Amino acid sequence: MEVDGTLLTILGVAAGILILTGWVEQIYKGYKTKSLKDVSKFLMIFISAGAILWLIYGVIVEDVFIIGTNIAAIALMMIVLVMKKMYDKRLRS
Numbered sequence: 001m002e003v004d005g006t007l008l009t010i011l012g013v014a015a016g017i018l019i020l021t022g023w024v025e026q027i028y029k030g031y032k033t034k035s036l037k038d039v040s041k042f043l044m045i046f047i048s049a050g051a052i053l054w055l056i057y058g059v060i061v062e063d064v065f066i067i068g069t070n071i072a073a074i075a076l077m078m079i080v081l082v083m084k085k086m087y088d089k090r091l092r093s
Contacts, residue, residue: 012065012066012069013065015069016065016068016072019073020069020076023073023080024076026039027076030084031083034087035091036080036083036084036087036088037087037088039080039084044077044080044081044084047077048077051070051077052070054066054069054070055070058070
């Protein structure tokens, strides 16, 4: 099946937006509530590992959408991780 390059671009951008929107919403909710206690550390570890592997794959195949989405995903996950550590620390204090 032959797929048009424009369609692939739209598909890649849409996939990236959908994946990243979930993290933006989590950051917003965590900031408002000052709590990320319900976010699993294991979830963060596995998704981060997957994003890193996808980033490596994207670099190998030279796919800018895979690279960009996963760099952004890693950055957003780092924000969630830092917020989680800050807010969890406050709860223990």
